[in-house]
Amino acid sequence: METKVFQPDQLTAAAAELAAGELVAFPTETVYGLGADATNEAAVKKVYQAKGRPSDNPLIVHVADVATVKKYVATFPEKAVKLTQAFWPGSLTIILPLKPGAFSKTVTGGLNTAAFRNPRNQVTLDLIKKLGRPVVGPSANTSGKPSPTLAKHVLHDLAGKIAGVVDDGPTGVGLESTVIDLSGPTPTILRPGAVTKADIEAVIGSITADHHQVKADEVPKAPGMKYKHYAPNAQVYMTADADFPAAIAWAKTQQVPFGVLATDEILAGYPELEPTYRFSLGDSIVTASHHLFDGLRHFDQLPEVKLILAQTFSVQGLGAAYMNRLAKSAGQQHFEKTGGK
Structure with missing residues (x-):
């Protein structure tokens, strides 16, 4: 139609x-x-x-x-x-x-x-x-x-x-x-x-x-509790601020284009990255929450991108919602757990 x-x-x-x-x-x-x-x-x-x-x-x-x-x-x-x-x-x-x-x-x-x-x-x-x-x-x-x-x-x-x-x-x-x-x-x-x-x-x-993942035989009372959510085609890795130098160095060794989803402060440290593969989360948890899904969708339009390094935030306040969505989009994968360091 x-x-x-x-x-x-x-x-x-x-x-x-x-x-x-x-x-x-x-x-x-x-x-x-x-x-x-x-x-x-x-x-x-x-x-x-x-x-x-x-x-x-x-x-x-x-x-x-x-x-x-x-x-x-x-x-x-x-x-x-x-x-x-x-x-x-x-x-x-x-x-x-x-x-x-x-x-x-x-x-x-x-x-x-x-x-x-x-x-x-x-x-x-x-x-x-x-x-x-x-x-x-x-x-x-x-x-x-x-x-x-x-x-x-x-x-x-x-x-x-x-x-x-x-x-x-x-x-x-x-x-x-x-x-x-x-x-x-x-x-x-x-x-x-x-x-x-x-x-x-x-x-x-x-x-x-109670944000637990519902088991296969349970019926969720709310959306987002059971099934895969928010995931782009590329693998997302949750990346702490201090881990970005090592994460980007590791990503460069993977021989595939990668995206970086982070605040302006983080992005400013990597001017060598192509603009297409950078997506700004702004300057705060408020702007990051506003731009998270838009950023994930941006990289979905780039089929060559196979991995995304996405910035983490504290789980306090609005950060709890941001990290809930980011963790699900990443399948709970953190950079430090990938073996890349």
Whole structure:
């Protein structure tokens, strides 16, 4: 099919595609999502088909307001009230128990819970309102690949497979939302994001974090817990600042083009590297988080690049989300563990 590019003033046409059971990618402050009417099981199944996504990987339901969530959940606890007041619209996804039959198992991965988010992007909020129903929205990319932060990334992966994409320019945060599970006795972060553990604890008190990789026979409660994610074609090696001299010396011996994904400060030390094989993460963890997926996709456009040296950061604050994504893109491979030193 032809994949249309909708501008923000063409939301009526985009909403009509969703209402007809088609897929339309949409912008958020985190990454672009692949939208389908959450109440239309046939449409939701198309999401898995277009992405090549495993069917037991649950989808996040995007809503325009808190009132919509309350229509579907069995309970809306006081902690959910406080978190939505503090962080919605925004980069926080909340898992809650559902009323029986609220959504099809295609949406929930067969679980009796669902993950809800109210994105901080007015274009998408208006799109959901025009549709009049919640919208599922996993990242709008081929499953396992880096998430899209630009409409062109969506088109690279999904052109011809979806009806359209609403182009609202680059996303702001660049990493997917924090996911917190409120369906059990203890609030637990299942995926770190821009809303940090400290941010949440300041609102609802002590919580736990569990970013473990789900086993083969388990059903994940949130995306990113079980399957390969964020991986470009080249092998990524997590590289600490102090290890870059040795890492680059080693990479030069491998007889293949390699990419360097690092801050301007690191890149400035290697002027001999070809500009095409350098990608700037800016000057801080904030800019690095914003540019990580874009950088991984940049090197995916260069098939000759077989390895990527990517800068690590402290796991404090936003660094926890950055390192969570980087570790998965690298398959947990650190430079110092490659035998290259």
